[in-house]
Amino acid sequence: xxxxxxxxxxxxxxxxxxxxxxxxxxxxxxxxxxxxxxxxxxxxxxxxxxxxxxxxxxxxxxxxxxxxxxxxxxxxxxxxxxxxxxxxxxxxxxxxxxxxxxxxxxxxxxxxxxxxxxxxxxxxxxxxxxxxxxxxxxxxxxxxxxxxxxxxxxxxxxxxxxxxxxxxxxxxxxxxxx
Amino acid sequence: xxxxxxxxxxxxxxxxxxxxxxxxxxxxxxxxxxxxxxxxxxxxxxxxxxxxxxxxxxxxxxxxxxxxxxxxxxxxxxxxxxxxxxxxxxxxxxxxxxx
Ligand SMILES: [Zn+2]
Numbered sequence: 358x359x360x361x362x363x364x365x366x367x368x369x370x371x372x373x374x375x376x377x378x379x380x381x382x383x384x385x386x387x388x389x390x391x392x393x394x395x396x397x398x399x400x401x402x403x404x405x406x407x408x409x410x411x412x413x414x415x416x417x418x419x420x421x422x423x424x425x426x427x428x429x430x431x432x433x434x435x436x437x438x439x440x441x442x443x444x445x446x447x448x449x450x451x452x453x454x455x456x457x458x459x460x461x462x463x464x465x466x467x468x469x470x471x472x473x474x475x476x477x478x479x480x481x482x483x484x485x486x487x488x489x490x491x492x493x494x495x496x497x498x499x500x501x502x503x504x505x506x507x508x509x510x511x512x513x514x515x516x517x518x519x520x521x522x523x524x525x526x527x528x529x530x531x532x533x534x535x
Numbered sequence: 536x537x538x539x540x541x542x543x544x545x546x547x548x549x550x551x552x553x554x555x556x557x558x559x560x561x562x563x564x565x566x567x568x569x570x571x572x573x574x575x576x577x578x579x580x581x582x583x584x585x586x587x588x589x590x591x592x593x594x595x596x597x598x599x600x601x602x603x604x605x606x607x608x609x610x611x612x613x614x615x616x617x618x619x620x621x622x623x624x625x626x627x628x629x630x631x632x633x634x
Contacts, residue, residue: 405546405599406546420601
């Protein structure tokens with residue numbers, strides 16, 4: 358998709374860093390998935406890129422045996438406790454990665470166009486409600502599509518200034534009418 | 536840019552998300568100490584280096600992170616097929632005979 362596919366005259370996009378959340382990387386084998394889902398209160402989605410949520414907990418399937426678990430920061434200890442309770446019967450790894458990434462929200466009518474400056478995927482095919490690991494100008498990200506014009510990027514902390522500044526350059530170019 | 540089908544994501548995605556990982560279907564010797572120097576050298580370094588259909592490992596490193604295998608034509612760079620790690624190399628003669 359090129360910038361010329363859509364009339365962007367006057368279209369805007371905002372970029373903001375959003376408050377931190379609790380994040381965990383969960384690895385669990387097929388046979389123990391149901392137990393992990395029961396402990397978390399959310400069934401583990403099984404298609405790569407699918408999300409599931411219940412209460413304040415959200416899960417994303419990042420790989421065949423890998424899930425990202427997110428929740429408000431105050432829910433962190435509860436997740437650790439719930440998963441520790443099933444450890445003997447359902448071995449798994451639950452790693453707290455909350456501080457590893459910073460999240461940017463990119464939203465507005467020009468959001469999809471702005472994402473194309475750094476992401477090689479055809480993002481028109483990423484349906485709202487899904488989330489995938491991909492790259493943004495060589496930096497690995499988890500890209501959440503929250504709506505047709507709303508994305509979130511989880512960016513590793515050390516790459517965040519680069520990603521942010523590149524997004525700002527793109528935003529200014531779009532605002533200037535390119 | 537090449538587009539590569541990841542058998543785990545079941546999507547065809549840009550090459551930038553993937554990393555090449557050498558020739559496929561090379562089994563690590565169960566008992567390296569019993570090998571001669573020549574056999575160990577062959578295991579470590581000697582590759583088929585084919586001109587044509589090559590079975591090779593790829594990793595969807597910036598995606599689902601899984602290793603998988605691919606048959607790629609080293610002349611045209613065309614990906615003929617991809618398949619999960621652990622599966623036998625697909626027999627292309629069956630496919631060709633059917634066509
Ligand atoms: Zn994949």
